[in-house]
Amino acid sequence: MPNTFSISGLANVLYIDLSNETSKVVERQDLHDKYLGGTGVATMLMNEGSKEGTDALDPVSPVVLSIGPLSGIFPCCTKVVSVFRSPLTGEFGESHAGGRLAMAMRFAGYSSIVITGRAKRPVYISIHNNDIAFKDASSIWGLSSTTDIGKILRNVEPNIGKRSIIRIGTAGENGVRYASVNVDTYRHFGRLGLGAVFGAKNLKAIVVSGDGEIEIPDKSTYSNTYKKIFSNIVETDLMDKYHDLGTTENILPLNELNGLPTRNLQQTSFEYAETISGENFADNYLVRKISCAHCPIGCIHIAMLKTLFAPLHEYEVKHISYDYELVYALGTNLGILTPESVLELIDRCEQYGVDIISMGGVLAWATEMSMHKRFTTGETMNVSLKWGDVTNYLRAIDLIIESPNEFYSALAKGVVFASRKYGGDDFALHAGGLEIPGYHTGVGNLVGLTVGVRHSHVDNGGYSIDQKAFKNNLSDKEIVDLLIFEDDIRGVLNSLTICLFARGIYTYDTIIEALAAIGIERSEEELIELGRDIFMKKYELKRKFGFDLDDVRFPSRFFETASTNGMIDEARVQNVLSMYKDRRWSTGKT
Amino acid sequence: MRIKVANQARCIGCYSCMMACARTYYSTISLKNSAIDIQTSGGIESAYVSVVCHACIDPPCSRACPTGALVKRNGGGVELKTDLCTGCEQCADACLVGAIHMDGNAKAIVCRHCGICTSFCPHEVLEMRKVPSADTTHAETSHKEVK
Numbered sequence: 001m002p003n004t005f006s007i008s009g010l011a012n013v014l015y016i017d018l019s020n021e022t023s024k025v026v027e028r029q030d031l032h033d034k035y036l037g038g039t040g041v042a043t044m045l046m047n048e049g050s051k052e053g054t055d056a057l058d059p060v061s062p063v064v065l066s067i068g069p070l071s072g073i074f075p076c077c078t079k080v081v082s083v084f085r086s087p088l089t090g091e092f093g094e095s096h097a098g099g100r101l102a103m104a105m106r107f108a109g110y111s112s113i114v115i116t117g118r119a120k121r122p123v124y125i126s127i128h129n130n131d132i133a134f135k136d137a138s139s140i141w142g143l144s145s146t147t148d149i150g151k152i153l154r155n156v157e158p159n160i161g162k163r164s165i166i167r168i169g170t171a172g173e174n175g176v177r178y179a180s181v182n183v184d185t186y187r188h189f190g191r192l193g194l195g196a197v198f199g200a201k202n203l204k205a206i207v208v209s210g211d212g213e214i215e216i217p218d219k220s221t222y223s224n225t226y227k228k229i230f231s232n233i234v235e236t237d238l239m240d241k242y243h244d245l246g247t248t249e250n251i252l253p254l255n256e257l258n259g260l261p262t263r264n265l266q267q268t269s270f271e272y273a274e275t276i277s278g279e280n281f282a283d284n285y286l287v288r289k290i291s292c293a294h295c296p297i298g299c300i301h302i303a304m305l306k307t308l309f310a311p312l313h314e315y316e317v318k319h320i321s322y323d324y325e326l327v328y329a330l331g332t333n334l335g336i337l338t339p340e341s342v343l344e345l346i347d348r349c350e351q352y353g354v355d356i357i358s359m360g361g362v363l364a365w366a367t368e369m370s371m372h373k374r375f376t377t378g379e380t381m382n383v384s385l386k387w388g389d390v391t392n393y394l395r396a397i398d399l400i401i402e403s404p405n406e407f408y409s410a411l412a413k414g415v416v417f418a419s420r421k422y423g424g425d426d427f428a429l430h431a432g433g434l435e436i437p438g439y440h441t442g443v444g445n446l447v448g449l450t451v452g453v454r455h456s457h458v459d460n461g462g463y464s465i466d467q468k469a470f471k472n473n474l475s476d477k478e479i480v481d482l483l484i485f486e487d488d489i490r491g492v493l494n495s496l497t498i499c500l501f502a503r504g505i506y507t508y509d510t511i512i513e514a515l516a517a518i519g520i521e522r523s524e525e526e527l528i529e530l531g532r533d534i535f536m537k538k539y540e541l542k543r544k545f546g547f548d549l550d551d552v553r554f555p556s557r558f559f560e561t562a563s564t565n566g567m568i569d570e571a572r573v574q575n576v577l578s579m580y581k582d583r584r585w586s587t588g589k590t
Numbered sequence: 591m592r593i594k595v596a597n598q599a600r601c602i603g604c605y606s607c608m609m610a611c612a613r614t615y616y617s618t619i620s621l622k623n624s625a626i627d628i629q630t631s632g633g634i635e636s637a638y639v640s641v642v643c644h645a646c647i648d649p650p651c652s653r654a655c656p657t658g659a660l661v662k663r664n665g666g667g668v669e670l671k672t673d674l675c676t677g678c679e680q681c682a683d684a685c686l687v688g689a690i691h692m693d694g695n696a697k698a699i700v701c702r703h704c705g706i707c708t709s710f711c712p713h714e715v716l717e718m719r720k721v722p723s724a725d726t727t728h729a730e731t732s733h734k735e736v737k
Contacts, residue, residue, distance in 0.1 A: 073619055075606065099634075103605070107621060150633050161629035161639075162621055185634050213618035213694055223613060230606070234712045290634060291602040294609065296712040298602035319635060 009212070010037075010069055013045065014110045014132070016125060018201055019059060019117030021134040025110070036520075037068035037111055039094065039494035040534045042083040045114055047541055056087040056193070057175070057200035059118035065105070066113075068497035072106030073214065073222075074514050075230055076502035078292035080105065080183075081494055086192040087200075088177040088358070088414050089433035091545035092538060093192040094454045098300075099184035101164040101208060102497060103293035108210025117201065124167075124205035126157060129212065137204035141173060145351045146182045153207055163209035169353025171401050172199035176412040178358035178435070182350070186300050186321040187292065190355045191456060192434060217519040225517040229510060234296050238504045242299040243289060247324035248278030250438075251332075257470065259441040259463070259564040262332045263387055264364035265429055265557050268440045268564075270332040276339055281322060285339055288319070292499070299501060305343040320347045328438030329360025334367065335387030348394055352401045358414060361435025362400070363393055365415045369424045379407035427557040431455045432547070440558075441466030442565035444479045447576045450552055451483065451584075453538040458500055460486040470564050476572070480579045488531030495534060549581060591718045592645035592666055592703045593626075600713040601638040603628060607707035607716060614706045616693070623693045625701040626716075640715060643667050643689040643701035651700075654684035660700065665721045670700045 011032035016023045028041070035041045042064040049062035063084045070077040080101045086093030105113070108129055115125075119134070122141040126133040140149055146169040153165050164184055171179035172195030179195025180188045189195075198204070216222045233239055241249055254260040255273035262270040274280065285303035292300070305318045320343045330336065330345040349356045367385040369375060377384075381404070383395045396411075403409040410418045415435050419428035429436045431446070432455030439445045441463045448462020449455050457463055465482045468474060474482070489508070490500065496515075498506045506514070508524045515522055522530075559570045608624035616623045627641040645666030652660040652668050659674035660681055677696035682688075693699045708716040 075604075103621075147635065150635075154633055161627075165633075211620070211622040213616070213620040213623065215618055219613070219617060222619075226613070230710065289602060291604040293603070294605050296602075296604045296606045296710075298604065298712070 009109055009214075010111055012110050013112045013114060014127070016113065016115045016132070017117045018115065018119040018123065018134070018203060021119070021123075023132045028112075032069070032111065035534065036495045036530070037071075038066050038079070038081045038497040039083070039491060040530065040537075041112055041495070042066035042081045042094075043534060043537050043541065045112060046083045046085075047537070049114060049116060050085065050541070050544070056085040056090060056093070056197060059201065060116060061085050061197065063115040063194065063197055063201070064112060065101070065115075066497070067102045067105050067111055068495055069111075069518065069520060070496050070498065070514055071102045072294060073216075073518060074226060075233060076295045076297065076499050076505065077497055078102050078295045078499050079494070079497040081497060082181070082189045082194050084192075084194055084197050085545060087175070087196045088193040089455075089547075091433075091547040092453060092542045093194065093197075094538075095180075095189040095191045095194055096458075096494070096497075097166075097181070097183040097187045097189045098292035098295075098499060099164055099166075099187035100162075100293040101166060101183055104162065104164040104208040104210060106210070106214070107162070107212045108208055109212045113206075115201065115203065119202035122202050122204050124153065124207065125203070127206065127208045128158060129210045141204055142170065144170060146353045147185060147351065149205060150185055153205060157207045157209075159209035159211075162211070163207055165205060165207050167205035167353070168195045168198045168203075169351060171352040171354035172196055173204075174401060174403060174412070175199055176352075176354055176401060176403070177414050177417075178355040178362075180353050180355045182353050186290070186302070188355075191357065192454060193355070195353050195355075216517075218517070222517045225513055229505065229514065230296065232505050232510075233502065239297050239502070242501045243297050245278035245282050246289075246299055246301040246322075248281055248301070248322065248327055250324045251277045251327060252279070254439070254441075254564075257441070257467070257564040258562055259439055259466070260332055261328060261429075261436070261438055261440050263335050264333060264368050264427055265436075265440055265561050266368075268561055270335075272337045273332070275337060276327055276331050276342055278324070281327075281339055285343070295499065295502075297501065303339070303343055305340060305347065307340070307344075318343075318347055320350065322346060325438050326356050329357045330363075330393075333360050333364045333438070334393060336390065336393075337388055341390040344390060345393060345397070348397050352397070354397075354401065357437055358435040359397065359400070361429060362411050362415050362418065363396060365419065365424060365428050366396070366411060368427055369422060372424075374423060375407065379405070381405065381408075426555050429555055429557060432552070439463035439466075440561060440563045442469060442563045443476070443568055443573055443576050444469060444483065445563075446554070446558060446568060446573050447479070447580060448483050448486075450554075450577065451549065451580055452487070453535065453542065458490070460484075460490065466564055476576050476579060480576060480583055483580060484583060487535050488528055491531035491534040492527045495530065549577070552577070591705065592721050593642055593701065593705060593708065594717055594719045595640045595642060595715065596717045597713070597715050598640055599637065601628070601640060601715045602713060603630070603634065603638045604712065606710040606712065607640075610706050610710040614704070615702075618694075620694070622691075623699060625689070625699050626707050627688075627691070641688050642707075642716075643703070644687055645701075645703060645721065650684040650686070651681035651690055654680045656680060660698070663703070665703070667703055668700050669702070670698055672697055
């Protein structure tokens with residue numbers, strides 16, 4: 001790689017050992033020169049730290065949190081990448097969160113935090129600049145609300161308004177394999193079970209703040225570049241979608257296009273889509289929009305749930321963040337008819353700290369099983385799931401988190417585990433062991449989820465490629481090319497921890513200019529190569545953890561329900577998958 | 591001209607104002623060297639607070655300063671004579687709204703009412719207001735970055 005950072009202190013890795021309650025800082029210029037930061041550096045740190053013959057919940061398994069060189073310096077570089085071994089899939093785990101953590105890590109002076117070991121009793125880690133403390137968290141272990149964890153820690157930790165508080169709920173403590181880590185109340189390391197890894201480490205929370213200063217090589221170049229990027233964000237319509245209706249804008253179009261999974265993907269449009277549309281949420285429930293630290297978009301949509309709990313107008317009011325994926329997972333996919341019920345289900349999962357997409361996937365599969373009488377009432381403890389039945393869904397969520405018997409313990413291990421034990425694997429909807437996000441758009445989505453490094457819709461946006469294919473009739477080769485292009489550019493964006501919502505702002509040209517403003521010279525070719533290299537490094541880790549693309553089997557439901565692009569032919573999916581593998585690994589250069 | 595927190599309820603907590611203030615007057619990037627301070631009042635679940643100099647006509651901070659480093663500014667508020675500031679923080683203690691804190695060099699950070707923060711606020715939370723005794727050309731010229 002051509003040059004090193006001219007800014008000092010942007011390559012510090014904080015290593016924390018929970019078993020011995022020790023920490024050290026190592027400047028890893030080597031990794032940052034090559035991989036910049038974020039997903040690239042985190043993947044390499046994971047590779048260094050993971051030990052043969054251990055599993056996801058083993059104390060030695062590391063958790064890596066990484067930001068990028070632009071974090072805290074340019075707007076919308078707000079994400080933190082977490083890399084870990086997933087207790088849900090057993091293989092590569094990666095999840096991204098916004099909130100204030102990136103800003104807090106930057107000004108505390110750490111580009112990455114690597115956590116290993118297991119604390120002797122529940123602890124939280126308090127990180128304020130160079131001051132690292134391990135504090136007893138016994139009194140907040142078992143507390144039923146992740147919101148309250150934040151309230152308690154806020155009162156005992158310094159630096160109001162500039163800190164980040166990340167924490168697990170009882171789902172993580174109890175080892176629910178798809179438990180999340182809640183970041184600053186409304187954001188999450190949602191997918192793939194980081195919360196269970198925290199729980200296995202006896203790690204309840206981390207508080208981070210810092211008041212450092214970053215030296216820059218040329219202030220006027222920096223200020224001009226900043227102004228240009230900022231204006232592009234706030235003065236053009238590029239980001240309108242995100243601060244207008246937010247991601248729930250997708251409900252009606254995907255419903256119209258038959259791409260919205262409904263009732264465990266038995267349908268791809270929902271009769272009540274209007275009722276739970278982004279438009280209805282915004283007009284009648286939205287009370288506030290807020291942003292991640294150092295992003296002027298304000299995409300975090302907060303709804304008010306007002307519930308009458310007694311006569312004489314006695315109301316309780318909750319503020320709950322909502323997004324497209326949540327409205328799909330706990331809405332359309334469970335046949336839920338009203339925004340109030342969707343919000344109630346979201347809030348229940350939020351308080352337990354559990355991934356909502358996976359929870360929705362598990363409940364949807366269990367509903368179908370339940371309606372086919374595949375469970376005994378003893379197993380379900382008399383909770384009989386039916387589409388749209390909120391009361392029983394709330395009860396089932398409680399029981400999954402509590403896991404009082406073998407049945408609910410199985411559900412807490414995800415849809416793959418549960419369907420192996422109880423059957424129904426034809427409609428246990430997952431890709432790579434991860435419950436599917438809210439798209440059934442066609443072959444691009446299905447192959448994209450399968451090959452994606454974390455089996456997430458944001459790996460390569462296959463759902464979006466399908467929508468292009470719907471309009472422009474793309475060939476399979478073009479679909480494969482687009483998937484690879486997106487895999488690679490997103491590897492670059494995620495190394496810079498730029499929010500993917502701002503991918504329209506941070507084109508290769510803008511990325512090159514932003515990096516140059518802080519003294520990092522990269523060409524477009526080098527960045528593309530970096531994206532590919534990171535993808536390959538992740539696949540090496542995936543293979544090491546036991547993933548093999550040749551072993552992939554698709555639940556038949558994918559091929560029985562019409563998608564945006566009509567019925568999906570399994571043979572075609574296999575063919576596109578082969579083309580992808582050939583282009584990636586046989587013929588070399590893409 | 592002076593800055594005014596006009597529409598606090600529209601604040602989304604993006605910190606763009608703080609980043610702008612700090613980079614305008616310091617050679618580094620930071621939050622801590624910003625004169626305007628965005629805080630929470632009970633976590634992100636609650637409303638944001640913008641703490642900024644109220645441009646007092648008779649500023650208590652100036653009266654509290656033992657070295658005469660804080661000089662009354664035309665239009666309200668104060669100007670800092672940096673070399674006179676000893677970092678004693680008596681000004682910060684005297685400011686009821688909490689609008690003064692120390693920078694990385696232990697010198698007081700005081701708002702210049704230049705308006706750079708307002709130009710980076712995406713939601714018009716902050717705006718510039720004319721004040722009776724102000725030199726009206728001041729704000730326009732001082733939008734330019736100061737070395």
